[in-house]
Amino acid sequence: xxxxxxxxxxxxxxxxxxxxxxxxxxxxxxxxxxxxxxxxxxxxxxxxxxxxxxxxxxxxxxxxxxxxxxxxxxxxxxxxxxxxxxxxxxxxxxxxxxxxxxxxxxxxxxxxxxxxxxxxxxxxxxxxxxxxxxxxxxxxxxxxxxxxxxxxxxxxxxxxxxxxxxxxxxxxxxxxxxxxxxxxxxxxxxxxxxxxxxxxxxxxxxxxxxxxxxxxxxxxxxxxxxxxxxxxxxxxxxxxxxxxxxxxxxxxxxxxxxxxxxxxxxxxxxxxxxxxxxxxxxxxxxxxxxxxxxxxxxxxxxxxxxxxxxxxxxxxxxxxxxxxxxxxxxxxxxxxxxxxxxxxxxxxxxxxxxxxxxxxxxxxxxxxxxxxxxxxxxxxxxxxxxxxxxxxxxxxxxxxxxxxxxxxxxxxxxxxxxxxxxxxxx
RNA sequence: GUGGGUAUAGCUCAGUUGGUUAGAGUGCCAGGUUGUGGCCCUGGAGGUCGUGGGUUCGAGACCCACUACUCACCCCA
Numbered sequence: 001x002x003x004x005x006x007x008x009x010x011x012x013x014x015x016x017x018x019x020x021x022x023x024x025x026x027x028x029x030x031x032x033x034x035x036x037x038x039x040x041x042x043x044x045x046x047x048x049x050x051x052x053x054x055x056x057x058x059x060x061x062x063x064x065x066x067x068x069x070x071x072x073x074x075x076x077x078x079x080x081x082x083x084x085x086x087x088x089x090x091x092x093x094x095x096x097x098x099x100x101x102x103x104x105x106x107x108x109x110x111x112x113x114x115x116x117x118x119x120x121x122x123x124x125x126x127x128x129x130x131x132x133x134x135x136x137x138x139x140x141x142x143x144x145x146x147x148x149x150x151x152x153x154x155x156x157x158x159x160x161x162x163x164x165x166x167x168x169x170x171x172x173x174x175x176x177x178x179x180x181x182x183x184x185x186x187x188x189x190x191x192x193x194x195x196x197x198x199x200x201x202x203x204x205x206x207x208x209x210x211x212x213x214x215x216x217x218x219x220x221x222x223x224x225x226x227x228x229x230x231x232x233x234x235x236x237x238x239x240x241x242x243x244x245x246x247x248x249x250x251x252x253x254x255x256x257x258x259x260x261x262x263x264x265x266x267x268x269x270x271x272x273x274x275x276x277x278x279x280x281x282x283x284x285x286x287x288x289x290x291x292x293x294x295x296x297x298x299x300x301x302x303x304x305x306x307x308x309x310x311x312x313x314x315x316x317x318x319x320x321x322x323x324x325x326x327x328x329x330x331x332x333x334x335x336x337x338x339x340x341x342x343x344x345x346x347x348x349x350x351x352x353x354x355x356x357x358x359x360x361x362x363x364x365x366x367x368x369x370x371x372x373x374x375x376x377x378x379x380x381x382x383x384x385x386x387x388x389x390x391x392x393x394x395x396x397x398x399x400x401x402x403x404x405x406x407x408x409x410x411x412x413x414x415x416x417x418x419x420x421x422x423x424x425x426x
Numbered sequence: 427g428u429g430g431g432u433a434u435a436g437c438u439c440a441g442u443u444g445g446u447u448a449g450a451g452u453g454c455c456a457g458g459u460u461g462u463g464g465c466c467c468u469g470g471a472g473g474u475c476g477u478g479g480g481u482u483c484g485a486g487a488c489c490c491a492c493u494a495c496u497c498a499c500c501c502c503a
Contacts, residue, residue, distance in 0.1 A: 059502085064501085117495080125503060306503065333462085335460090365461095
């Protein structure tokens with residue numbers, strides 16, 4: 001117990017942390033291309049925020065939140081998703097007075113959900129994401145969707161499908177829900193117990209029930225797309241045209257509903273094959289009523305979240321090489337006390353010149369030092385031994401070619417800087 | 427939350443119908459002329475056999491509980 005991490009958590013070890021940094025840097029690069037600025041919000045918020053935004057009938061709120069009372073008797077909840085906290089901060093700090101639209105992104109934000117862990121699914125995970133406030137066109141939706149897609153593409157993940165849908169707005173969704181109820185009403189007695197509950201609460205969920213008994217009744221059910229009001233339909237057309245302009249292939253998937261109540265109009269997911277099935281790499285959508293609902297002005301919004309663990313696991317399953325470069329550009333090897341002291345100074349000089357360098361600190365044999373360099377894949381070694389010390393020179397060994405050159409000690413740093421620079425080019 | 431599978435060295439795994447000091451490969455450390463890595467050879471360190479009970483003369487093995495991992499359902503990142 002003492003040496004066992006809590007269920008559903010993950011240790012990121014040194015051999016993997018460089019991959020995390022790579023993914024995070026890709027997110028930052030792409031975000032910068034779109035003029036987004038980083039925001040960091042607390043790991044926990046007042047429980048009320050999630051009840052109001054995510055919705056108190058959703059699975060997330062009903063059974064997956066880490067909620068507790070703090071010592072002051074406040075009900076606190078660890079973030080179960082990324083958007084609510086950002087919206088809260090946006091409103092709290094009056095960011096709607098900034099030049100609109102306001103584009104924000106976050107990197108490796110902690111997210112907690114108490115559900116059964118599985119591959120690619122944890123109780124604590126990290127999300128990167130984007131939220132844009134004050135822009136309402138379908139083109140904006142397409143642009144933000146393209147950010148998620150571009151990050152996935154730059155990581156090197158393949159075979160990703162973009163699924164989009166529109167779930168309408170407060171004008172047309174009630175009409176659609178009524179249309180669904182009308183469709184299912186006569187057969188409700190033959191359907192599964194879950195669906196009987198969904199019928200009143202959230203009839204959209206009737207459509208993605210997996211129970212065999214319910215399958216036949218879905219035939220001929222109206223689709224949300226057909227019932228969109230004029231404005232929502234136009235918005236959806238705008239989105240599709242904009243995705244075409246960006247050259248981003250997509251499919252309209254009416255099963256994409258999203259398990260959060262605040263979405264309006266556009267919802268989307270990037271889906272990749274994973275194991276025997278598929279997994280969602282990023283998901284989000286439009287939330288035009290949320291800012292107002294939290295107590296801000298009327299303000300459209302669009303955003304998404306993407307799970308870092310999943311991105312890395314799917315990349316790994318696809319054999320994407322995210323391995324970092326060798327730990328050092330150069331190691332300074334030495335024999336004897338005099339040379340060791342000199343090696344220590346030379347390594348410091350190399351770092352001064354911007355090279356990643358070190359020397360032996362274990363008092364190991366020259367052979368062991370070479371083995372160490374070989375195992376790390378270090379491209380160059382400098383050798384300092386009594387003979388070189390007497391002559392005021394050093395040997396420079398190219399580890400991949402196995403060639404050695406002897407040069408004056410004072411030339412070593414310049415020669416290495418030159419060699420490494422030329423190495424980058426090919 | 428419900429059901430199936432699994433848990434032995436840092437990693438991947440053997441371990442016969444319960445029977446003495448629990449093994450292999452790999453990795454790690456060292457040595458093979460005290461100046462040279464990758465290949466090879468030798469040696470060494472490293473294990474509360476997931477945890478706690480039980481059965482038994484005796485449990486890594488059999489039984490129970492717990493914990494974790496894993497697959498499916500649900501939902502999602």
